[in-house]
Amino acid sequence: MDQFKKLAPLIVAFVMGVFFGLQYYIPHPFTDDLLTGMSKWFIVIGGIAMGLGIVSLFYSHIYKIKRRAPAWGFSFVMFIALFTMLGVGIYCANAEVITETGKQTIYGWLYQSFMVPLQSTMFSILAFYVASAAFRAFRAKTKEATLLLIAAIIVMFARVPMGEAIYAQIPTFQVGGMTIPPTIGNITGWIMKTINMAAQGGISLGICLGVIAMSLKIIFGIEKSYMGSTK
Amino acid sequence: MSGFLKKMSDLDKRVIFVLISLAVIIPLLYPLFIEINVNPEVKAVYDTIENLPNGSTVFLAMDFDPSSKPELYPMAEAVLRHCFRKNHKVIGMTFWVTGVGLGEKALTDIAKEYNKEYGTDYLYLGWKAGGYALVIQMGEEGIAAAFPVDHYGRETASMPILQKITHLKNIDYLVELAAGASIGTWYYYGKMKYKFKMGGGCTGVMAASWYNLLKIDWINGFMGGLRGAAEYEKLIDKKSKATRGMDAQSVSHMLIIAMIILGNIAYFANRAKGNK
Numbered sequence: 350m351d352q353f354k355k356l357a358p359l360i361v362a363f364v365m366g367v368f369f370g371l372q373y374y375i376p377h378p379f380t381d382d383l384l385t386g387m388s389k390w391f392i393v394i395g396g397i398a399m400g401l402g403i404v405s406l407f408y409s410h411i412y413k414i415k416r417r418a419p420a421w422g423f424s425f426v427m428f429i430a431l432f433t434m435l436g437v438g439i440y441c442a443n444a445e446v447i448t449e450t451g452k453q454t455i456y457g458w459l460y461q462s463f464m465v466p467l468q469s470t471m472f473s474i475l476a477f478y479v480a481s482a483a484f485r486a487f488r489a490k491t492k493e494a495t496l497l498l499i500a501a502i503i504v505m506f507a508r509v510p511m512g513e514a515i516y517a518q519i520p521t522f523q524v525g526g527m528t529i530p531p532t533i534g535n536i537t538g539w540i541m542k543t544i545n546m547a548a549q550g551g552i553s554l555g556i557c558l559g560v561i562a563m564s565l566k567i568i569f570g571i572e573k574s575y576m577g578s579t580k
Numbered sequence: 581m582s583g584f585l586k587k588m589s590d591l592d593k594r595v596i597f598v599l600i601s602l603a604v605i606i607p608l609l610y611p612l613f614i615e616i617n618v619n620p621e622v623k624a625v626y627d628t629i630e631n632l633p634n635g636s637t638v639f640l641a642m643d644f645d646p647s648s649k650p651e652l653y654p655m656a657e658a659v660l661r662h663c664f665r666k667n668h669k670v671i672g673m674t675f676w677v678t679g680v681g682l683g684e685k686a687l688t689d690i691a692k693e694y695n696k697e698y699g700t701d702y703l704y705l706g707w708k709a710g711g712y713a714l715v716i717q718m719g720e721e722g723i724a725a726a727f728p729v730d731h732y733g734r735e736t737a738s739m740p741i742l743q744k745i746t747h748l749k750n751i752d753y754l755v756e757l758a759a760g761a762s763i764g765t766w767y768y769y770g771k772m773k774y775k776f777k778m779g780g781g782c783t784g785v786m787a788a789s790w791y792n793l794l795k796i797d798w799i800n801g802f803m804g805g806l807r808g809a810a811e812y813e814k815l816i817d818k819k820s821k822a823t824r825g826m827d828a829q830s831v832s833h834m835l836i837i838a839m840i841i842l843g844n845i846a847y848f849a850n851r852a853k854g855n856k
Contacts (some may be wrong), residue, residue: 381720383699384716384720385716385717385720385721388710388712388713388714388715388717388720389713389717391710391712391713392708392709392710392713392714394716395709395710395711395713395783398709399709403716423791441606443732443733457685458680458685460680460681461681461685463669464646464678465646465649465681466646467646468644468645468646468647468678469647469649471649472646472648472652475831476604477601478594478601479836480595480596480597480599480600480835480836481597483836483839483840484591484596484836484839484840484843485843486839487844487846488843488844488847489844489848497845499649499808499841502837502841503841505812505833505836505837506833506834506837508833509826509829509830509833509834510614510616510617510826510827510831511612511614511827511830511831511834512834513617514614530663534617534619538722541791542791542795544787545791546791546792548787548791548828549791549792550792553789553792562699574609576605576644
């Protein structure tokens with residue numbers, strides 16, 4: 350039985366992996382129907398995964414409260430938020446409230462009044478950390494760091510209208526049909542569309558090869574960590 | 581002078597925080613209205629929507645949540661204004677469960693501006709679990725099969741907007757506003773198979789990687805970050821949130837550049853002093 354438990358997921362991964370890998374290259378109504386059927390399974394599994402996520406979140410925070418872990422009080426806040434949104438969503442999602450902007454559902458009001466400002470505030474704090482980190486870390490200590498620094502300053506300067514307006518004050522002249530100095534748009538365009546794209550292309554290719562290698566390892570049962578064990 | 585440089589290299593981060601706050605708040609209160617130049621990649625999205633015959637259908641995938649609202653929400657508003665002005669029909673949805681309310685607000689607010697009718701001129705499918713499987717289902721079995729009910733729980737199959745536009749292959753243009761990797765889902769399982777045109781918008785940090793997507797023809801154009809949204813606002817001649825935000829971004833970028841330069845001057849001056 351134990352052997353079967355270990356073998357069954359490997360067989361499923363192999364059969365499904367090989368079949369749906371080949372399916373992509375065999376455009377036929379039969380294979381398309383199979384893919385559509387499988388996609389429905391995926392939607393159902395996605396829904397169940399969402400439920401599992403909530404259960405896991407529930408237990409993880411209950412555990413924190415029981416252990417009086419650091420900042421365990423915030424777990425209570427999480428439960429209040431979770432059950433309020435869940436309760437409103439299930440029992441009175443379409444009930445309306447009158448707000449200063451007109452009628453709104455209670456769920457929509459909770460979302461717009463709590464979720465949006467809280468999440469926006471959290472991420473806006475990044476601006477301060479990015480500025481502080483840029484000031485401290487952007488030092489021309491090596492040749493590579495200097496190149497990165499120069500490229501970053503040019504792009505930061507040119508990607509905002511104020512930078513373009515300042516640069517536009519520099520007098521230009523024509524030499525053999527070329528504008529000297531080139532426009533700031535051309536300089537950043539070259540950085541983004543030539544240097545950046547070459548680097549991004551290399552990274553993307555590397556990622557794709559990695560994904561293919563990992564997929565093959567899963568299909569052929571070499572990589573088993575998804576089963577919860579590396580043995 | 582050396583005292584100043586020493587202070588610069590040991591600058592308290594709270595000073596930086598205050599300076600950044602001022603650089604953001606002051607331009608928002610007193611806008612500078614600096615002229616914005618439009619880049620070709622943004623113009624391409626605008627031109628595609630502009631050149632579609634009146635009454636075409638644009639699918640707007642709003643795959644973001646409040647964390648990227650300042651950049652992507654103005655894009656959604658600008659694209660919606662353009663579509664409704666051209667009398668295009670709009671079908672909206674999101675892959676981000678935490679962004680479902682933003683998509684709804686953008687669609688209903690802008691539709692109200694143009695007196696558009698729900699179910700006939702626009703439709704909001706909302707969110708449903710499934711990711712790429714939903715795209716396959718919308719392509720193979722139809723939009724109404726993937727979303728039997730819309731965001732509000734109303735039956736979609738009988739809605740006038742879905743009578744002619746039944747499957748993904750029927751849509752004229754898909755605009756993907758992404759804060760994550762959902763562009764791949766729309767490309768691999770959508771555009772590649774059902775051959776619709778695709779453009780989009782992304783956050784500023786993602787813009788560098790989207791130039792590649794433009795080159796390999798995944799998309800025909802894109803708006804990158806707040807700047808992209810502001811450029812689109814300029815194209816539709818409706819300056820709004822993004823244009824106002826660009827002033828704040830301009831000043832804060834200049835401040836960061838000034839700080840980096842001063843920080844480097846201080847670093848080299850202190851290093852030279854240490855070598856003596």
